[in-house]
Amino acid sequence: MDILPILSTLRRHKITALLVILEIALTCAIVCNAVFLISQRIDRIHMPSGIAEHELLHIELANIGAKADEKARTAADMAAIRQIPGVTAVAAVEQVPFGNSSNNSGIKIDPKQNKSTLNATNYFGENVAETLGVQLVAGRFLQSDEYVDLEDAIKAFAAGESNSKALPHSVVITQAMAERLWPGQQALGKQLYMGSELPLTVVGLMKTLVRPSIWDDSAAQYSMVIPIRVNSGQYVIRTAPQDRDRVLKTALEKLKLINPNRVVLKKRTWDEVREKFFQNDRAMTGLLVGVCIALLVVTALGIVGLGSFWVAQRRRQIGVRRALGATRRHILHYFQTENFLLATIGIAIGMVLAYGINLFLMTHYELPRLPAIYFPVGAVLLWLIGQAAVLGPAMRAAAVPPVVATRSV
Amino acid sequence: MFGYYLDLALRSLKRNKVLTALMVLAIAVGIGASMTTLTVMHLLSGDPLPGRSGSLFYPQVDSNPTPGNYKEPLDKLDYPTAMDILNAHLADRQTVVVDSPVKLRAPDTQLPPLIPSMLSTTSDFFAMFDVPFRYGGAWHAEDDDKHARVAVISSDLNAKLFNGANSVGRTLRLRDTDVRIVGVLAPWRPAPQFYTVAGGRFAAGKTADFYSKTQDVFTPFTSGLEINDGNFYQYTCWHPAPTPGHLQNAPCAWLGVWVQLNNPTKVAAFKRFLDGYAAQQHALGRVVRPQNTRLRSLMEWLDFNGVVPSDVRLQTWLAFAFLAICLFNTIGLLLAKFLRRSGEIGVRRALGASRGAIFAQCLVEAGIVGLLGGLGGLLLTLAGLWVVRSQPVAFADLAHLDGSMFLLTFALAIATSLVAGLLPAARASRVAPGLQLKTL
Structure with missing residues (x-):
């Protein structure tokens, strides 16, 4: 197909051609970035937790009443839950993965450091890692003689007795955290410091264990399990996936029986925990998908409209x-090639714009760089949309009978 | 044509x-x-708070004694600093705020206990922030000093507990303490819930929770600390609190103070007071960065926290x-x-x-x-x-x-x-x- 006649025609319709080009360019730039944002959100929604999500239940009771009774009450609650048929493990915890409320500490590898190397979350509770089903990759989990009570630990810590038996001395951390603290080295047996005061020896490495609340996705797996027993009215229960509903119902009945005055704050499976944690991301993904589709439809309709106008204007020609x-085929190809040319220019400008918008998002929204694969995929998509949109007007053009030439030249 | x-x-x-x-x-x-x-x-x-926000300020003093080159003071104050600023009575009005979850029952009703959020503050809070009342009114300044067992409740809570009727004079049980309702708010929905905003710069833009509804129960600061002792949460601690949830003597920042300053002279005077206070505390060894004092206006504070x-x-x-x-x-x-x-x-x-x-x-x-x-x-x-x-x-x-x-x-x-x-x-x-x- 000869493109020179097309170019000379376009030169006579500079403004219209420019509008189509601009529309395609902007659509290309925005859709590329929006799709990238969507992929980021989808990655986030599928963030690994490192726990046996389909086997876990979470119950949180309001933490009320005298502190002195809490230890006995927790023991009674745990014993009651353990008796339920189908329960394989239960742990009293103070925070849970994706639970949104968290207790975090600055971690140093040298107590003389001025600022912490990283900030990690503290999982407390006897057997919490085992109950959650965390995978161990090296070393061991914590042993029962290593656990201390939270109240004793706080008192000893406030008194500054850093070697006290009431303080924890070991810790299990995630691989991601070990790699950040000691890149390329064996972390087992090394010491890390909570603040400057509390040394802990790494005795085990976990594959992954996600934090309760995530501000920075790159630090999502910075978690530690510390041998401290807690009595804060939160329980994690493990059972077979098909038993979850029954176990949750029975557990709540039993807990109500122990003390009818307590307020149940949370009762849920981990599928619900994850769903709630990522609900904003899901809503935003839906919105972005909607915007992309609407943009492509508006652009396609714009091409149809202008295509129809051009065909009508050039009936005599x-x-x-x-x-x-x-032949009809010649006419059809003429309009298709014209659209292809405009789309190509639009896409080229759009790619530059897409890159610019990505740079803006990188500085203002801490987004990574747009992967190169988006450029060819975006280009093909817009070419296809352009061709699909121009097909109707082009067919109408091809249907113009030669006899039109004889009328009022 | x-x-x-x-x-x-x-x-x-x-x-x-x-x-x-x-x-x-x-x-x-x-x-x-x-x-x-x-x-x-x-x-x-x-x-x-259109028309009012210009005269409301959020004083900050860096009460964190950990040495280091920190550019900004902590977003909240520890108890001694907050009390010193409050008791100076240099502003036209001043108040302190802290919220905590509290177990609540209404003995007159058969409803199961609730865990609403309680704001412990002073009587100036209502006048400063132009809080609208449906029934009754705020407690008096003496009630703050007397640790009075009184409360103001939100319109939502009044609807839930008393079907919207005038509940002034009725009793609520907050944890184990009976308090008398002295006021019921008309619907009040400040957006954002500006008086508790803090830590926005660490939230990476996920600040939607700054727009939650107001607390359901308001009690005098002094009474609230006693009623709900052990259930207060810190903004941050530079050392572990000796008794978690009881923060009056803890090395923790957990209180927000708001002051109303009606003209620029008073604003300048108050800033001088803050600087002088920080310098004096520096001499006493309690404050290590006396230069880190701030007196941001309400809108500047919201802006600093990137609330949107x-x-x-x-x-x-x-x-x-x-x-x-x-x-x-x-x-x-x-x-x-x-x-x-x-x-x-x-x-x-x-x-x-x-x-x-x-x-x-x-x-x-x-x-x-x-x-x-x-x-x-x-x-x-x-x-x-x-x-x-x-x-x-x-x-x-x-x-x-x-x-x-x-x-x-x-x-x-x-x-x-x-x-x-x-x-x-x-x-x-x-x-x-x-x-x-x-x-x-």
């Missing part, structure tokens, strides 16, 4: 060409 | 219904998207890019429409119509498209806000269209279509009549 021997 | 143009425009729009519908749809969708996000932006970035969630800002950018594409689309379609009528325009020009007349006629047509697009856009905005209200975010219930936004919708729609119409109208008015007449 088309008639003359047909009369001079051009 | 305008009536004639209107008639011509309507005829022309009716002639090609598909093209007209496309243009109206493009404008409606663009307006709908941008007005939805703009309304949300407007609600979230607005002034929670980054998702909302991103959506606004996206919506306006969307509107831009719809604009290009409309320009293209209007151009097509006007130039298609070159013959007709040629005849009008030959019969004596001036370029300006053609230009005006085309703009009237564009304006009508804008008006129709505005109507469609309004419906889409209402639909969009309905979608926002069904989102799981703290500010969902705020998303309503107000009068000014309603008018802005039409203004934006007509402005968009007139801007879109400018270029096509200019082109149409430059159609050469002779050439057109020859081809008729």
